[in-house]
Amino acid sequence: MNESFKALSDPTRRQILRLLREKDRTAGEIAEYFDMSKPSISHHLNALKQAKLVIDERQGQHIMYSLNSTVVQEVMGWFLELLGTDEDDNRDKGRDNP
Amino acid sequence: MNESFKALSDPTRRQILRLLREKDRTAGEIAEYFDMSKPSISHHLNALKQAKLVIDERQGQHIMYSLNSTVVQEVMGWFLELLGTDEDDNRDKGRDNP
DNA sequence: GATATAATTAGATGATTAACTAAATGACTA
DNA sequence: TAGTCATTTAGTTAATCATCTAATTATATC
Numbered sequence: 001m002n003e004s005f006k007a008l009s010d011p012t013r014r015q016i017l018r019l020l021r022e023k024d025r026t027a028g029e030i031a032e033y034f035d036m037s038k039p040s041i042s043h044h045l046n047a048l049k050q051a052k053l054v055i056d057e058r059q060g061q062h063i064m065y066s067l068n069s070t071v072v073q074e075v076m077g078w079f080l081e082l083l084g085t086d087e088d089d090n091r092d093k094g095r096d097n098p
Numbered sequence: 099m100n101e102s103f104k105a106l107s108d109p110t111r112r113q114i115l116r117l118l119r120e121k122d123r124t125a126g127e128i129a130e131y132f133d134m135s136k137p138s139i140s141h142h143l144n145a146l147k148q149a150k151l152v153i154d155e156r157q158g159q160h161i162m163y164s165l166n167s168t169v170v171q172e173v174m175g176w177f178l179e180l181l182g183t184d185e186d187d188n189r190d191k192g193r194d195n196p
Numbered sequence: 197g198a199t200a201t202a203a204t205t206a207g208a209t210g211a212t213t214a215a216c217t218a219a220a221t222g223a224c225t226a
Numbered sequence: 227t228a229g230t231c232a233t234t235t236a237g238t239t240a241a242t243c244a245t246c247t248a249a250t251t252a253t254a255t256c
Contacts, residue, residue, distance in 0.1 A: 021181075
């Protein structure tokens, strides 16, 4: 979970996620959208992959990246909790402060 | 928005948000929950404040911190967009899977 | 005013990170 | 198998970041 948030903290990586939301793309296609070297994009893709926010699959010469909606949903679950939109509301019943 | 994600990328800061979700707390109260110097906590609180994720208000000698749900919701909006749970769905007519 | 408490700001340091170039790997095609 | 395209890995560098201690600001009380 920490890795997910770390991955999301970079604007380039968030832009990559938005690109992948439209459709699956290869590393090369993704790199075209940025004014940055391909190795740098590869590094960002790896960060997203470590965080399980994207899935990669080799297709012959290319490597296809796609969004992993499951994990995105998990991260969103954290936010929902933060807003009290969850079962979470009965957790501070017996709670007293230190 | 970038600042919000940066702020969320640190586990200490996310923990602080969870503490504030329960109730408003002073900087000192928050610091008690962590094995970390008060200046460090102050630094984290400032990051959250810059990101507008929390609001601070002086109450006499203390400074009270509280969660800014509005901005948390904005960030969540970003996620919803990413999952296509939004009005966003008429933007990519030619998509192939549901 | 003097002093105590709450919290922040300043300045320093070690760790992490994002970016680059150059080199390596993997896979297709002649 | 040589050549080429796609992508990643290695190694480096500069910037950012989390943390600390020490000093400062702000408020309350005596």
